[in-house]
Amino acid sequence: MGYAPDALLVAVVLAGVWLLWTVVRYVQADRGTRVSMRQAVRVRWGWVRLARMAGLTVTDKTPSLLAQLTAQKDGAAPAPRVLTPKIKVTPDRFGVIVQARTLPQVGLEEYQKSARFLADAWRCTRVSVLPDSPGKVVIRGVRSDPLTTPTTHRPTGRPPTDLTRWELGVDEYAAGVCVSLANVPGVTVAGVPGAGKTSGVNKFVCDFAPSPSVQIATADGKVSQASEGDYADLVKRMFAFCGDDLDEANALFKRLVELRKRRSSTIRDVLGVKNMWHAGPSPEWPLTVLIIDEAHTFFREYKGSDAETKRLAALTAENARLVEDLVKKGRSVGILVILISQKTTGDAIPTFIRDVCPIGLSFAQKTVEAAVAALGEDIRNWPDASPVTLQDPAYVGVAVMAMQGRPGYTRIRTPYVSDADAARVAEDTSHLTADPDLLLDALLDTTGGRTMPDTGESDNTPAPLTK
Structure with missing residues (x-):
């Protein structure tokens, strides 16, 4: 009994520290998170009752050891126990994340069937249930719709820790969405003008620009020169740029195809692997990204019998052949093509x-x-996720894609990167810009690797393009 006052004092101190920590978190949180913190309290306090009403409990007719001993002493049959899954609730800006345990006959499927009841009870716009670790599920409830909540992204200026991860934004449950770029030869980005295509690619450039292991070239069919258009602020971080001039674009594509050929012929000698992704990008052998914006400008079919039309038709046909070479053969040597x-x-x-x-x-x-062309025939089976439903101005910056490991299609809110931030990143990282051809020359000189033998083709040494 002599320890009781001390134990009580310790309990009071711990409770006070916890209360103070909670108050500080609440004061420092933004408005949305504060609402979610109050929501999290309601979820915890009302869980036992709600679980019983939603059928997320199970009756255990086997008494515990204590109940058996008590029953033997009192001479009464032990009452069955109603088991309720334990939960852990975490609030954030958009709602709550609930980690719940499973029970016999109360598993993932039962939680998913109860999702709409949970949404109503928790006053959420939507609720999703996904598997977590064995014996656990994650219930995500969003109070406000992340898809209609514009977000901004301020680039840190630090190199990404993983060059295979492209962080796109958040999905309709405010969960981060990223795709792997490892062994990816090409990406297509579609959408009506002003829907957010170029802004999404700008974020890609700003995030990867601080890494010397990434080099970028761009062909922009919307402009005539580098000082115009959406990439004017980023061009300092690009080793090559051309506008809508078909001859310049053709020269750029030839230049990159020749880089692809040289890399293909030297990769084993220089890197010791057949696939660059087995070693990863490096400053000496960077991931080379070709962005082709308004791609139809460079591939359209010209019809006519006059000499100039025939020349342009031949150029666009060759452009298609060259880009096909990059997409089909550039994956293993670290060339990625983004077509917009x-x-x-x-x-x-x-x-x-x-x-x-x-x-x-x-x-x-x-x-x-147009949706089918961008996403495939299966999008017809998911009308609620179709990009046709994104024409409202509130959905500017929202994209749809098929995610590996997820059924159907995922809608993603991509963040906005301001022109000032883009210009800052490009200026701060401009010293990292390098021509992959020259980097390969230096690497071959260092390692003593061989170069691709001259084939005699006229396009082996294209004239270098300047920004």
């Missing part, structure tokens, strides 16, 4: 290029046919 167009139908991006790109994103579209 309003519609990714066959007349905008040839199907022999589009269908090889494993990652496809679509912002708002006006027709189902």
Whole structure:
């Protein structure tokens, strides 16, 4: 009994510390998180009652050892126990994340069937249930819709820790969405003008620009020179840039195809592997990204009998052949092509290029046919996720894509990167810009690797493009 006052004092101190910590967290939180913190309290306090009403409890007719001993002493039959899953609730800006345990006959399927009841009880816009670790599920309830809540992204200016991860944004449950770029030869991005296509790619450039293991070239079909358009602030971090001039674009594509050929012929000698992704990008052998914006500009079919039209038709046909080479053969040597167009139908991006790109994103579209071209026929079976439903101005910056490991399609809110931040990142990282061809020359000189033998083709040494 002599320890009771001390134990009580310790309990009071711990309770006071916990209360103070909770108050400090509440004061420092933003408005949305404060609402979620109050919501989390209601979820915890009302869980036992709600679980019973939603059928998320199980009756255990086998008495515990204590109940058996008590029953033997009193001479009464022990009453069955009603077991309620234990939960842990975490609030954030958009709602609550509930980690719940499973019970016999109360598993993932039962939680998913009860999702709409949980949404009503917790006053959430939507609730999702996904498996967590064995014996646990994660229930995500969002009070406000992340898809209609514009978000901004301020680049840190620090190199990414993992060059295989492209962090796109958050899904409709405010969970982070990222895709792996390892062994990806191409990405297609579609959507009507002003839907957020270029902004999403700008974030990609800003996030990867601080790494010397990434080099970027761009062909922008919307402008005539580098000082114009959406990439004017980022061009300092690009080793090559061209506008809508078909001759310049053709020279750039030839230049990158020759880089692909040289890398293919020297990769084993220089890196000791057949696939660059087995070693990873490096400053000497960087991931080389080609961004082709308004891609239809460089692939369109010209029809006519005059000499100039025939010349342009031959150029666009060759452009398609060159980009096909990069997409089909550039994966293992670290070349990634990002193709952006309003519609990714066959007349905008040839199907022999589009269908090889494993990652496809679509912002708002006006027709189902355009959505199918961007995402595949299966999007017809998921009308609620179709980019046709994203035409409201509230959905500017929202894209749809198929995610590996998830059924159907995922809608993603991509954050906005301001022009000032983009210009700051490009300026601060401009010293990292390097021509991959020159880097390969230096690497071959260092390692004593061989170069690709001269084939005698006229396009082996294209004239270098300047920014």
